[in-house]
Amino acid sequence: MNFLRSDEQLELRSAVRDFLAAKSAEPEVRRLMATETGYDPAVWAQLSDQLGLPGMAIPEQYGGAGFGYTELGIVFEEMGRALLCAPYLSSVALAAEALLRCADEAARKDLLPGLAAGRTIGTLALLEQPGRWDEAAVQLRASRVQRAAEEGMGGPARGETGWVLDGSKRHVPDGHIADLIMVGARTPAGVGLFAVDGAAAGLTTTLVPTLDQTRKQAHLEFAGTPARLIGDAADGWPVIQDVLRTAAILLAAEQVGGASRAVEMAVSYAGLRVQFGRPVGSFQGIKHLCADLLTEAEAARSAAYYGLSALATGSADLPVAASLAKVYCSQAYTRIASDAIQVHGGIGFTWEHPAHLYFKRAKASESLFGTPSYHRDLLAAQLALPPAVSSVEV
């Protein structure tokens, strides 16, 4: 196993970093997080047209650049550093991944080129109850009906049999701006994967105010909403499961980027802030804390690299690698962002200082795609450990 980044990959890193330094500086992040859409369409168009970032890891036959997960990980890391406000995670790690991993070639041909070019913004609507990322929790109903009208997404024509969705999805990343919503729904045969047009009839999206204002969420209501079945009505869950694993790893790369930036901010401040006639970073109380933060950030980087490597090699280890990355990077980012506030002292607690932006992104990322506890349960099962229940009878 080789975790070395090639010279070309390092060049990609600096190109993306330069772009984001110009387009996603702190004032811009603050401006966008206060908007309803939460992103700048002009910057999105630039990162799509100039850098080709949405299609980075999509094969060329579907309009992408055909790079791998290692490159994609670099992009996510840089976006995490810059706290980029854009629907990249939802479009790339969720919607595009769902199409790439499904067994429906026609859907791929229809829908991937738009995502690859950044013309379509996509997401995945899965969660119905807080913390429930498992198959049994998917209850939104999909039913077969006779189509009354033409639908979007290249589905069946008027008069043919089609599918409609009824129910609700919660905390859908960028669900308020998505043109294409991939949905996990309960069919008579099991869990199916569906594609829904963001403008479909019977779909209501409600933007939810979020703790982390740099990433938006929406609650979605489906009422007889026409949907296109992707693949088979019973084979959606394995696809969704792999999408969640992939997204957890790409999110881990984003978390590493944010965590590394938080360490840099803390260290820089500790070197400048003078108390008792010395920079506070010369005191071991602060210096050792900073050293621990770097140690934690480097371990988190190893966790993300391990996950990315499992993705890049198509390893059977993916379930383990994804949960490992999710557990470790989630906790590391939250701890690092929290201690970065501590190093800054009072100023770190203010709205004007960016420390809270990282802390809130860390906290919100922690539960996205499953909390650390949930992923520890998954790992315990993978390792054939007894389930984490109390052995004490009350």
Added chain:
Amino acid sequence: MDIEISPADQPFADEVQAWLDEHLVGEFAAHRGVGGPDDSAAWDVRARWEKELAAGRWLGLTWPEEYGGRGATLAQAIIFEYLYARAQAPYRLNVQGQDLFGPTLLMFGTAGQKARFLPRILAAEEFWGQGFSEPDAGSDLASVRTQARLVKGNGEGGGTWVLDGQKIWMTFGASADWLYVLCRTDPQSSRHHGLSMLIVPAHQPGVHIRPIRNMLGEGAFCEVFFDGARTSADLVVGQPGQGWTVAMAALGVERGTLLMPQQLGFEREAEHVLELARERPGAAGLSHRLVDCWIAVRLMRVTTLRTIGELVAGRPPGAQAATSKLYASVQHQRLLELATELLAEDATVTGDNYALAPLQRAFLLSRAETIYGGSSQIQRNIIGERILGLPREPRPA
């Protein structure tokens, strides 16, 4: 999760594996996984194994052939260490000679010194002990007080160094034939000035080596008293007065590959602990902590592979090379704390004569891991100052 072996190095890897298959048998195979950096278990078997390795020319692979090495590439040395660790071959005894003093002598030694000492290290004929720490110079190594004065003479080496003082925490010192000793050779000097690195024969009247019983009741560490000990004037590594630079080089020898056998050992240990957890009722409440320990051990390996990748590519190692010792030592302690909690009362009893079970040994030995080789507090200073660039603590004038 394996290291990558290039097609060009595959024949070398095959040779290593074939040799291990053929030689790691009998009493050596019976002692798979035995030993550690400060673990003297099965000393005699391990000493014989080291001779076996020497006969196969597997020691000091990257050293020049003229000193008994193979002039191997770093990538090959890593392949060897990986296959060696995977085969659970006994932990080598002469780490001081092979991995610390030898590489330092290659950097600073004279042609004569290298010709005299290096081949015997690789032949497993002479064992080495490190004389750095003193009772009053632990983490603060620059406080070294052991004195050496040069007595001029007309003999072969042009005189004699005479040493007086005391060293402590010399790993496996009781078995050392030679010591490399950081001494104050300028009596007027202070701190890191006026120090010299001397090579001192251990077997002489002026050197008294006394084992210190560690908390396992074993004598892996020693204290050493120099009472008019003598060594030839030419047995100084580098220039007189250059001792601090030489000592820092010895401590700075890249340990990316050295961590590998230890970490593969940690992985086996973690597997063993998980196995126990599957069998023991009452382990359920520990599941999440077990998962965390398992994660930590896996991350150690990834981190080591990251460093190895950079070294093989000729890039400067990243920050993770500096944080890995701190991380691994702390996490290893946590794993063994959990293991003993899992064992409950079984962890509280020993065999006769304080005979310890493997997990008990590891549990106790792991206490030293956050102290030796630069304590965790010193590691944090190094990370803070050298990697993060934070200001140094103001030193007393």
